[in-house]
Structures are given as structure tokens and as C-alpha cells.
Amino acid sequence: MKIAFYGSSLVSAYWNGAATYYRGLLRALAQKGYDITFYEPDVYDRQKNRDMDPPDWCRVVVYDGTVEALKAVTAQAAAADVVVKASGVGFEDDLLLAEVLRNARSDALKIFWDVDAPATLAEVRTAPDHPLRGALRELDLVLTYGGGDPVIDAYRAIGARDCIPIYNALDPQTHHPVAADRRFGADLGFLGNRLPDREARVEHFFLEPASRLPGQTFLLGGSGWQDKPMSANINYIGHVSTRDHNAFNVTPKAVLNISRASMAENGFSPATRVFEAAGAGGCLITDHWEGIELFLKPDEEVLVARDGQDVADILAGLTDERADDIGHAALQRVLGEHTYAHRAETVDALFKSHAEKREAAE
Template identity: 60%
Template sequence: MNIAFFASSLVSAYWNGAATYYRGIVRALHERGHHVTFYEPDAFGRQQHRDIDDPPWAQVVVYGAGTEAEVLRTVEQARGADLVVKASGVGVHDALLEAAVLQLQGPNTLVAFWDVDAPATLDRLHGDAADPLRALVPRYDLVLTYGGGEPVRSAYLELGARECTPIYNALDPSTHFPVAADARFEGALGFLGNRLPDREARVEEFFLDAAQRLPQARMLLGGSGWQDKALPANVHYLGHVYTADHNAFNCTPRAVLNISRESMARYGFSPATRVFEAAGAAACLITDAWEGLEQFFEPQREMLVARSGEEVAAHVAALDADAARRIGQAAYARVLAEHTYAHRAAQLDALLEGRSQPQEVAA
């Protein structure tokens, strides 16, 4: 298939937490014989903070997003693709893109909405009956989501989606894997995540509270936006951590921490990309508790679960090198067996099989 993908960025993870998800999915689709053209706007300084060059497994088209006319000309370039994807959270002209890609729908072109932040999107749609996306959801041939399980699927079906299927985060073993420790990232616990409105309070609860309880332990905080946040003295702020350093970041501290954003924790079944990246590096992961975790990993054997900063601190205090290594190796075996992007791309292929004739829906 020829696939046209409109999303935030494939080449830059700068203020773009979905980058590694896109890379894993697109590379795996390429390996299954599909051709992907990835359309991304020149916005938010992402092109100035690239993590990778244009990859051989996708054609990257960077378009100017200064005017609606520029965006519409770019959308027209995708006409004739077998599958057109509009991802959520492009960041500029999202409403325009959501409507414009539907004009590409035809007898041989499926158009999908791929929601990489379904809990936030659904909260927005439920809170605003006049949101333009509400009227568009039933017109897409299918809705795909980054996660969310049955709660998200049911919510989209109630909004009129013809079909909604989660394509969960996963591991790309070619980019995330065990490496040697790096002295820059030595510490008892590391957390990597950008500062976002529905994440900050949970970072305070699970990470900063744990740091205050273990004042002699060196804690690492990576991600954009935390530079003016009051931090405990034992928290070392790293700033933006480029994806080239993610393996070392995951492999070096005694443990790494996953903290779900508030909306994702509320819906459940939404493991962050970094859960699988950490497992792929054989890291010992401590995660906040969220519904559906057992569907992906076995708690206490393949990763540790905490319901508060106090429990995070207790896990860190109790961990020795042998226990951390044992947990990390168990997670590594599980992720390779069940949760790679090759598994997700095969799922998507099976979902799309036989769908070359989309239904005609009046505008």
C-alpha cells in the first residue's frame, strides 16, 4: 500500500512525545512492504532539533504551515494514496487537516483518524458539543488509537465512529536496546517526560515526593519545560534528552520511572511509549498503577508498580543491583515476545485486509 501520514514529526522528538511511536510503526510498515510518505509541518522548532535524518524507510515531506493554502496544497499531494492517516496533535491547522483529508476519500482510498492522545481528545469532545471533530468522526473509515482499550473504543463508537481499534505502543528493537552504562545518567531513579499540564501534578506526586523522601539518592529528571520548576536538591535536571541518549538513560540508573498523564491514567490501558522502550533496554521500571497493566506486563516480576510517591521511594530503597537486573531481564523477554512494532504492524495489516472499498458517506 501507499500510505500518506499527516502527523507532528517523524524526524524530531522535540516537544513531540509521539515521535518514537511514529518511527516504530512506520518502519515496521515499511518492512512489511508498504510505502509511507510522512507529512509534517515546519513548526515548534522541531526541524532545528532533529534527532534523525530523513530515514530510508519513509519519504518525509516537511511543509510550510504559515497559511491554510499551504496546508491544503500539501494535502492534495496525498490524493490517490491507498490509506491516508490524519494523526491527532499535529499542532498547527489540526481542524483544517481533519476536514481536508476526508476530501481524499474515494473508492480506492481509505481515510483514518489516528488518535495518539485519545483520552485528551475524548475529554475535549465530551466537553464541547460544537467541536468540529465531533461531526467528522463518523465520516472516517476507521479510528485508530495509541491506546485506551475498551473505554476509549466504546467512547469513540458512541461518537459515531464506524470502527475504533487500539494500536498500542511497542518496542522497535533496532533503536531501543541494552547498552553500557553512561556516567552522565548515574543515579538511583530516572524520569523522562516533558512538562505538560495534565502530567505536572502526577510528577510532583510520584517523582518529586519520592525524591524528597530519599534525600541522599541522586534522581534524574529529563524532558523539556522543567527549567523553572522548584526541584529538591537531589534532583539533577538534564533538559531535553535526545532519543540517541534514551538507551543510556534507561540502562544506567538503578531504576527508571513511568508516570502516566492524568487523562491516560483515568482511562487506563494506555501504556506510554517509554514503558516499552525501557523494557527494550532491560531497564528495571517502576510505573504508576493504571488499569490494564496486567495485559502487557506482569506486576512485580516484569516491572514494579507504585500508587504513590511513598511507594516509589520504598521500591527504590529496597532495590539492589541483582533484583533490578532480574526485573529488567524479565521485561526484556516479554517485550520481545509480544510487544514489538512488528507485532503492531501485523495487527494493522490484518485490520486493513479486504478494506479496499470504503463506504461512501455524504459530506
């Protein structure tokens, strides 16, 4: 089957949190025999900050940030058996969805793949005339990278024929244990860009515990924090390339996952960072969100904090030996149940099921 996938970026993770998800899942689908073309716009300086070359398992088409270029690439949807429009592409998203649907063949499987369902649904709820509402009548399926029953029910309520979560996972080829790197030495590391929907939680779960534990060292990576007030025991290192994520995750005694507010409130939304850290064998501390036990077992494979005081208390009592044990247990769990090969099995079955139903109806 040929897949035409219209997303934010495959070759750049710069201001693009979905990159790891796209890479892992599409690589796994390509290994199952799918012929994939990924279309991405040249916006937000992503092409200037590429962190990978175009892969041999997927054709990448970069188009100018113009309406004319958008229409030219969406015309190519007509050649695909499966047509995917992802959320948050970053250039004329509504027009892109409309053009993809206009050009897709009548027998093609048409999918909206939402990589930020809480944000999308919040936007749609406040706009009765939102273009996505009308598009759902033409779409065969909504896939999301998280959300559980709340997201499934919400999408069905606004007209989706079906909504199925395809959760983040681990790509063992890119995220795996490596040697420690002294550049990333710390008691606790956190990696994440400064976003309005996350900043208050970063203050609560990371900056405040750092100020309470002056004898411990903290490492902050990600873009946008340079003018943020922080205690002297925090080492801010700015943007961290994906090639250094394994070392970042395995070098500190523990690494911290802080969900964006909408993801934490919704639950069942493990970030890519969760699986990256576990895949490197790092000891992960995560903020609490409903559904964490579906992916990692609290206190054995992950440490869970409900507030900043919990983070401080966990760090104060965490030994190197226990951190190593938790990291090892998490690695074994994700390798056994939560790789993109596992996710691709689910997606492949969905694609084939829809194709069989369509053939039977003809």
C-alpha cells in the same frame, strides 16, 4: 498499498511524544511492503531540533505552517490507498482533517489515528459541534495508541464506525541494551517534559520521594523543569536526545514512568517510555494504571507504585540484583510480544480486511 500519513513529526521528537510510535510502526509497515509518505508541518521549532534524518523507509514531506501549504500537501492524498490524519498535528488540525477527507479518493481507506484519545474525547464531549463528530461519518476507522474498552466505547458513542487500539511497542532497532553511561548515574531516573496534565503527578511520584530519601540520587530529564523547586539530590539535565534514551534507561538502578493524569485515569495506555525502558533492559517502576498486566507482569517484569510513598519504599528495598532481574524479564517479554512488528501485523490485517470488504461491496 500507498499510505499518506499526516502527523506531527517523524524526524523530530522535540515536544512530540508520538515520534517513537510513528517511527516504529511506520518502519514495520514499510517492511511489509507499504509505500509511505509522512506529511509534517514546520512548527514548534521541531525542524530546528531534528534527531534523525529522513529515513529510507518513508518519504518525509515538510510543509510551511501556512494554509496554502496545507492545502497543497493534502491534495496529494488523492494518490493514496490509505489516508491517515493523526491527532495533535499542531497546525490547523480541523482544517487539515477536512482537506484530507475532501481530497481522498472515494475508494481509499480513511483513518483518524488518535495518539491522545483521552484528551481528544474530553474536547469533543464539551463541544456538540466539534468538527470531528461530523468527520466520523466519512472516516472508515479510528485507531488509537491506547485506551482499551473505555476509548472504544466512547468513540463508537460519538459516531465512529469502529475504533481499535494499536498500542505503543518496542522498536528493537532503536531501543535496546547499551553500556551504562556515567552521565546518567542515579538510583532513580525520570524522563518527561513538563506538562500541565503531568506536573502534579511528577511532584507526587518523583519530587516527593526524592525529598524523603536524601541519601539516594535522582535524575530528571526533559524540557521545562528548570525553575521547578526540587531537593538537592535531584540532578536536572534538561532535554535528553533520543540517541541517549537507551543509556538513560539502563544506567540508573531504576527508571520511572509517570502517566499523564488523563492516561492514568483512562487506563490501558502504556506510554512509549514503558517499552523504551523495557527494550533497554532497564528496571522500570510505573505509576499504577488499569491494564498494566496486559503488557508487563507486576513484581516480575515491572514494579508498580500507587503513590509517592510506594516509590520511596520500592527504592529503599531494591537491590542491584533484583533490578537487573526485572529489567531482563521485561526485555524478554516485550521482544516476544510487544514489538512494532507485532503491531504492524494487526494494522496490516485491518487494512487488508477493509480493502477486501470494499472490493466485495463494489
